[in-house]
Amino acid sequence: MKNKQVILVKKPEGLINESHFSIVSTDIPTPKEGEVLVKNRYVSIDPYLRLLTEEPTTFSRGVKPGSRMESWSVGEVVESKSPVFQSGQYVLGYLGWQEYGLSNERELRPIDPSIASLPAFLGVLGMPGITAYLGMFDYGKPQAGQTVLISAAAGTVGMTAGQFAKMHSCKVVGITDSEEKCRFLLEELNFDSAINEKRENLEEKLKQYVPEGIDLYYDNVGGETLDTALLFLRKNSRVVICGMISQYNVKTPYAIKNFERLHSARATLKGFIVGDRTDRWPEAIRRLEVWVKEKKLKHRENVFHGLENAPKALHSIFTNAPIGKTVVEV
Ligand SMILES: NC(=O)c1ccc[n+]([C@@H]2O[C@H](COP(=O)([O-])OP(=O)(O)OC[C@H]3O[C@@H](n4cnc5c(N)ncnc54)[C@H](OP(=O)(O)O)[C@@H]3O)[C@@H](O)[C@H]2O)c1
The missing domain is CATH 3.40.50.720 (NAD(P)-binding Rossmann-like Domain)
Known part of the structure; x- marks a missing residue:
């Protein structure tokens, strides 16, 4: 089995579109002690991804041509060398536009899919x-x-x-x-x-x-x-x-x-x-989850299907954005 990834192939000038990306296949990584292998279910499409291509930004080292696109994603643990995560558990991480991502246990957030659908954890709950x-x-x-x-x-x-x-x-x-x-x-x-x-x-x-x-x-x-x-x-x-x-x-x-x-x-x-304020995230997440659960906070998600459509989805939020959060089902 291989790992499908979306790579930035050239730095965009003007509107970002599918011609700036390509799909590659790499080996699936093996987790070491303290690491977790996640099979991505949804990857996030966000406006700041366009800024990453202008590397470096003030908040990230950016994405250089030839590198895999970064992004938040939600997925399922498929192999764990961490006592904190078990196979089958759903997690949120910064794993990028790919089918499988490796993460340090400290950089994953366990998520409870009974609160909302998985894509919502990339939007209102993310x-x-x-x-x-x-x-x-x-x-x-x-x-x-x-x-x-x-x-x-x-x-x-x-x-x-x-x-x-x-x-x-x-x-x-x-x-x-x-x-x-x-x-x-x-x-x-x-x-x-x-x-x-x-x-x-x-x-x-x-x-x-x-x-x-x-x-x-x-x-x-x-x-x-x-x-x-x-x-x-x-x-x-x-x-x-x-x-x-x-x-x-x-x-x-x-x-x-x-x-x-x-x-x-x-x-x-x-x-x-x-x-810059990750110290404030736990409070925000706690309250957002309560409001969503109690249906006091409305949200909407739009799903593109297939990792190969991630570039098209990114183009769409700048040109023909739907209501709410755009994600891609891997
Ligand atoms: N400061 C931070 O740390 C931080 C973090 C996350 C996001 N942001 C920023 O917050 C903003 C919204 O992000 P989001 O997560 O809500 O994105 P989103 O869910 O993808 O929504 C993007 C929205 O931007 C509007 N839009 C798209 N192209 C536009 C254009 N050319 N001119 C004017 N409006 C346009 C559309 O709004 P309508 O459909 O209503 O027209 C679209 O729905 C972005 O500027 C993003 O960079 C900042």
Whole structure:
């Protein structure tokens, strides 16, 4: 038996697509003392994977052409040289786009599939859910009655962060890119307003929906959307820079014009990387699992089938993203 892997073959310039990857076959590794061999069931598709190809990043050494793509994955232990894990157990790890991954026992998290389906552990119960938790509660600090604006609101982080703001009795406005996604935000997640940025003028819609201004902008996209959101900052507001997905595939970054608004609004702007605060992950995971189990936190996953479709899935989140988390069934 061999191990199928997805390799980055060339550094992308502009939009990442299938031509940047190839499939190879290697030997399945054998675990040594303290190691665990995992058969991946689902691999994660995340916006930051595009940034890894710009190696090195500030949060990773990146992925060089000729190397296997990194990613989170969930799978089943098939061989264990660790007293902590047994064959057949489900785990979450950073095992990459491949069929079989070897991990140190300390870098695997046991998961309980009775809480949610396996793909959910890569989304709401994994790194993106933890990101929304830290971004909203540690940095955004929403308070009852405040107005919160969220971009990429139908993506995993956006929809989770938006639900947290609703739990805190905030008025929540989501920015997304289709009518179907607007309906989802309004009808399923009870957002107060939703803006289809592809069809509607963001500035006009914000004038209509948030005449009072915004207390917190949770930014997942950067670029022109961030620039427009700055115009609506209220006094002592916060801007949390979680991500800038609109800029990940462009050669010339958008130049922000409205930074003066931070000054006149006495606003704070905070960027963060979830991996810098792994000390906060256990609390976040505990609470996310309870909320999902109690159905207080909604989530959605979209599954591509076949490891060879991972590049196509990655391309899709930048071009035609579905609602929620994208994963690939290996
Ligand atoms: N700071 C951290 O540590 C950290 C950790 C995880 C993620 N992030 C960032 O959080 C953001 C969302 O990630 P996610 O996990 O929610 O990803 P996701 O589930 O794959 O969702 C991505 C969403 O981004 C939006 N999008 C895609 N291309 C876009 C473009 N060109 N312009 C504007 N919006 C676009 C779409 O939102 P709509 O469908 O609503 O239009 C899409 O659903 C990304 O910027 C990511 O890099 C940051």
